[in-house]
Amino acid sequence: MTSRDEYIDKIKSRLDEWNEEIGELEARFEQASDSTKEKLAPHLARLRQARDATVTKLSELRSAGETSWSSIESDVEHVWKTFRQSVNYFKSQL
Numbered sequence: 001m002t003s004r005d006e007y008i009d010k011i012k013s014r015l016d017e018w019n020e021e022i023g024e025l026e027a028r029f030e031q032a033s034d035s036t037k038e039k040l041a042p043h044l045a046r047l048r049q050a051r052d053a054t055v056t057k058l059s060e061l062r063s064a065g066e067t068s069w070s071s072i073e074s075d076v077e078h079v080w081k082t083f084r085q086s087v088n089y090f091k092s093q094l
Helices: 002-029 034-063 067-092
Strands: none
Touching: 002 034, 002 067, 034 067
16 A cells, blocks of 8 residues: 555646646647537536645645545545546547
8 A cells, every 4th residue: 555645746746747738638728619618618627626626635635644544545536537537528529
């Protein structure tokens, strides 16, 4: 099992990746047609929400005790999975 500090580093790294990927998708989004923008705007909002939820969970993880961090870990993994699915859908629609 991964230690809490290693897991925090892993999540920070993921957040960096997400921020970069969201930035790239936002740039592609701005180039899209109005109808595509209208269709994908809610999905882009969900991507941002997933990222923001992870930032919140990371904050909780940092303040969690050694024994309670594993419950937060499962929440973060769920958010990660949702984010990846949203990214894949978003990319397929651009």
